[in-house]
Amino acid sequence: MSANENPKAVAELLWGLRKSRSRGPRPAFDVAQVADTAVKVADTEGLEVVSMQRVAAELGLTKMALYRYVNGKAELIAVMIEAAVGTPPDLSGVTGWRAKLEEYARQLSAAWRRHPWLTSITVGDRVMGPRETGWPESALSALADTSLTERERLDAVMLVSSHIRATHAAATPGTQTWTGGSAASIMRDLLRLNADRFPLLAAVEATPSATTTQEFGLRAILDGLEHTISQRGDDE
Structure with a gap:
């Protein structure tokens, strides 16, 4: 599943445009922690192992609880990419x-x-x-x-x-x-x-x-x- 399944929803999530949910208990994690957990799974066991079920289990959540953070596999992949690419290089100190x-x-x-x-x-x-x-x-x-x-x-x-x-x-x-x-x-x-x-x-x-x-x-x-x-x- 690609990260462009619902590009508008992905954009809202990645660029901080999604409204936070006010109902229900306060989330135990944030999207960044979800992304970092998924990245660790992919790094150690391969991308094919990454799933909503697996990442939820790593966080001690149910699969349904993970939907409070991402709306599905496409969004999970999108936040994984954003976490894994790292900080853009600062080239200001390089000449030429x-x-x-x-x-x-x-x-x-x-x-x-x-x-x-x-x-x-x-x-x-x-x-x-x-x-x-x-x-x-x-x-x-x-x-x-x-x-x-x-x-x-x-x-x-x-x-x-x-x-x-x-x-x-x-x-x-x-x-x-x-x-x-x-x-x-x-x-x-x-x-x-x-x-x-x-x-x-x-x-x-x-x-x-x-x-x-x-x-x-x-x-x-x-x-x-x-x-x-x-x-x-x-x-x-």
Whole structure:
């Protein structure tokens, strides 16, 4: 179930627009505690284990009591994301747009390493909370003084973010090819045995890399942006 099942309700919850319930006993917890509990379950046992029933049990509540905090699984996922993404990076102390985007990418990668399940549920048409929205806002600030247009700056941020997402998704169980994961050694052996059919892939496997896929891709993206920005400057 995605976090966009009822986007208006999700927005009201994440952005503090929902009216609090005045009837009934005072809640023993708050939404932040519910979210943190769900995040811990996902981190230790996997996202597939997270359910209203399981989170309620962790809090010592009944499943029906949990509905006082979130209206269902979609809202539970939404508050989990908002809790797990962490505080947006402060890039004000970093000099230069490239160094700022490198720091943004580093912190984004660190957040997804802490919570590998984030890559699979932070996609598609959905409402983001203020904390998560702060991440692209911070990255956009890195490009504020460049010659890129406002739309191009957002495209650049999405390009960097998508690259970091893709490299993390490739390292998630069930998504690997011959480059990593439980089947990696089998695929390497198969490529060696079939080097005549797949000579280029076999050569890649036989050659150690000095950089990771994430490092190489990020450098290539930033090199392209640097060329575009400097070219715009020359044209002015």
